[in-house]
Amino acid sequence: MKFFVDSADLDQIAMLNDVGLVDGVTTNPSIIAKSGRDFKTVIKDICKLVDGPVSAEVVSMKKDEMLNEARILRKIADNVCVKLPLTMDGLAACKVLSAEGTQTNVTLCFSANQALLAAKCGASFISPFIGRLDDISLDGLELIEDIRTIYDNYGYETEILAASIRSVGHIKDCALIGADVITSPPDVIRKLADHPLTDKGLAAFMADWEKTGQSI
Numbered sequence: 720m721k722f723f724v725d726s727a728d729l730d731q732i733a734m735l736n737d738v739g740l741v742d743g744v745t746t747n748p749s750i751i752a753k754s755g756r757d758f759k760t761v762i763k764d765i766c767k768l769v770d771g772p773v774s775a776e777v778v779s780m781k782k783d784e785m786l787n788e789a790r791i792l793r794k795i796a797d798n799v800c801v802k803l804p805l806t807m808d809g810l811a812a813c814k815v816l817s818a819e820g821t822q823t824n825v826t827l828c829f830s831a832n833q834a835l836l837a838a839k840c841g842a843s844f845i846s847p848f849i850g851r852l853d854d855i856s857l858d859g860l861e862l863i864e865d866i867r868t869i870y871d872n873y874g875y876e877t878e879i880l881a882a883s884i885r886s887v888g889h890i891k892d893c894a895l896i897g898a899d900v901i902t903s904p905p906d907v908i909r910k911l912a913d914h915p916l917t918d919k920g921l922a923a924f925m926a927d928w929e930k931t932g933q934s935i
């Protein structure tokens with residue numbers, strides 16, 4: 720399973736990238752606003768750091784304007800992946816961009832039928848938002864399961880990019896279901912390494928090692 724970092728924080732991305740845990744990055748307008756930086760500059764900086772796809776989202780509502788924005792964004796770097804909303808205009812723009820060989824990520828997906836449309840329009844990635852469904856007492860993971868089944872039924876190559884991840888449990892469940900990619904805040908990825916028995920075992924090993932008086 721690929722790991723994307725859902726952030727524009729260069730230090731956090733670099734830290735995880737150095738460990739070898741970053742296969743790509745996703746951003747959205749809220750993440751860019753939080754960074755306080757110029758959109759195109761921050762995307763350029765992330766693209767220099769990371770080899771994999773870096774999602775940069777269009778902000779127009781109409782197909783032709785989305786296409787204009789997409790053509791500006793994809794010039795920033797070869798690994799820019801244009802992120803488009805799951806609307807009829809977004810899908811139409813996705814179809815054109817995919818045919819031109821531009822990587823696309825269709826975002827704000829909340830139903831299996833929406834994911835089916837994105838696959839038919841040739842999206843490279845579909846982003847179902849797990850956490851936001853859970854927030855309104857629906858089952859985000861069930862959506863990932865349904866999309867997996869539908870894509871496998873028809874052999875669609877669109878990758879399922881599980882988004883709006885809130886917990887390490889979400890990541891485990893996505894891996895069990897067979898999501899192709901998760902995009903997660905950096906702190907949730909870091910927490911994957913944590914276990915109290917690891918900490919306890921390490922403390923005991925270190926205490927015993929001290930007693931030997933040896934060094935390596």
Ligand code: E4P
Pocket residue numbers: 725745746747826846848850851882883884902
């Ligand atoms: C994904 O591409 C989105 O940017 C992100 O996962 C949304 O997460 P949120 O629901 O926590 O804002």
